[in-house]
Amino acid sequence: MEKRPQLVPTMALFCLLLSACSDNDSTPLTQHLTPATPATINICSDIATQFNFKDTVITSSEMVSAGKVEYSSTESYSAPDHCVVKGYMNERIGLGSSGEADTKYAIGFEMRLPKDWNGRFYYQANGGLDGSVSKAVGRLIFAGGADSAALNSGFAVISSDAGHPSPAPQFGFDPQARLDYGYNAVAELTPMAKSLIKIAYGKLPDRSYFAGCSNGGRHTMMAASRYAEMYDGFIVGNPGLHLPNAAVSQLYGAQQYSTLVTYNPDGSDILATLQTAITQEEFGVVSQQILKQCDALDGLADGMVNNTYTCQKEFDLDRDVPTCSEGRNGTCLSAEQKQVLSNIMAGPHNSQTGESLYMQTFHMM
Numbered sequence: 055m056e057k058r059p060q061l062v063p064t065m066a067l068f069c070l071l072l073s074a075c076s077d078n079d080s081t082p083l084t085q086h087l088t089p090a091t092p093a094t095i096n097i098c099s100d101i102a103t104q105f106n107f108k109d110t111v112i113t114s115s116e117m118v119s120a121g122k123v124e125y126s127s128t129e130s131y132s133a134p135d136h137c138v139v140k141g142y143m144n145e146r147i148g149l150g151s152s153g154e155a156d157t158k159y160a161i162g163f164e165m166r167l168p169k170d171w172n173g174r175f176y177y178q179a180n181g182g183l184d185g186s187v188s189k190a191v192g193r194l195i196f197a198g199g200a201d202s203a204a205l206n207s208g209f210a211v212i213s214s215d216a217g218h219p220s221p222a223p224q225f226g227f228d229p230q231a232r233l234d235y236g237y238n239a240v241a242e243l244t245p246m247a248k249s250l251i252k253i254a255y256g257k258l259p260d261r262s263y264f265a266g267c268s269n270g271g272r273h274t275m276m277a278a279s280r281y282a283e284m285y286d287g288f289i290v291g292n293p294g295l296h297l298p299n300a301a302v303s304q305l306y307g308a309q310q311y312s313t314l315v316t317y318n319p320d321g322s323d324i325l326a327t328l329q330t331a332i333t334q335e336e337f338g339v340v341s342q343q344i345l346k347q348c349d350a351l352d353g354l355a356d357g358m359v360n361n362t363y364t365c366q367k368e369f370d371l372d373r374d375v376p377t378c379s380e381g382r383n384g385t386c387l388s389a390e391q392k393q394v395l396s397n398i399m400a401g402p403h404n405s406q407t408g409e410s411l412y413m414q415t416f417h418m419m
């Protein structure tokens with residue numbers, strides 16, 4: 055079993071975020087780690103035959119040349135020469151939407167292993183309801199844009215479908231699929247991925263990081279709370295938590311926006327119509343005013359609001375955003391729009407008890 059001082063680097067990351075974990079600068083609370091050491095890939099196409107791990111099937115492994123990886127129709131990422139490994143774990147038959155055991159499940163994954171590796175491992179947690187294996191480019195986190203995503207920065211990256219196929223919502227009928235989606239896929243995939251890395255490069259990763267946004271942020275929070283010993287750092291982006299309640303909140307938002315629009319009688323283009331409730335231009339007016347009130351609250355006027363707690367106190371929608379006096383023109387919000395936005399930010403409440411059903415904001419300690 056792998057044993058390394060995991061808590062120390064994790065604390066280091068938190069200390070960086072909090073700016074001050076010690077009131078005595080001469081007494082560091084953390085130790086410096088030795089740098090991760092790079093390695094060159096040993097094998098790629100032979101991984102399928104040489105890698106053995108419990109309940110794991112490698113379906114393909116091949117080297118691809120440096121170039122762009124098409125992540126989606128609108129997103130592509132630069133990548134170095136690397137090995138693409140595809141496979142799945144824990145194949146089984148589980149419950150489908152009919153309630154019968156008639157659906158094939160597995161934890162599908164893809165790993166992308168750079169020929170010249172930086173010695174580090176990156177778990178790319180994906181968004182939405184999962185259900186398909188997004189390309190393991192190591193997206194989302196790195197500030198330099200697509201060219202500085204994890205794969206192109208030399209990390210070995212894994213991505214997975216979190217244990218179920220598409221269409222995604224039907225996995226809810228199967229208890230094991232719910233566990234895999236909730237947290238267990240990470241527990242299954244992480245030791246497998248590290249073992250595969252050892253085969254590919256001749257050594258385990260020196261550092262391992264876990265990152266994602268939205269549902270990926272939720273995965274990251276779950277991994278940090280359940281599997282902290284497997285990773286050295288967690289990068290959480292906009293985590294979706296308590297998802298059933300979040301769904302209620304989203305539906306409440308749709309109800310609120312719908313009060314501002316008139317639908318076509320035939321019901322066509324419902325979503326497009328909903329998006330006219332508050333246009334991107336009008337949201338832009340709101341965001342500019344939030345920036346104006348809050349950007350510098352974190353000590354640096356850099357276009358990013360990082361002191362969100364104080365911002366929630368300082369920003370006043372009614373006061374800070376112009377109210378349209380003669381119809382909407384893209385530079386103001388109507389009184390009705392302001393009310394809808396206020397309602398949405400307050401979130402849905404139990405009509406009997408007044409209890410909030412879903413928190414819209416997270417207060418940092």
Ligand SMILES: [Ca+2]
Nearest residue numbers: 349354356358
């Ligand atoms: Ca700022």
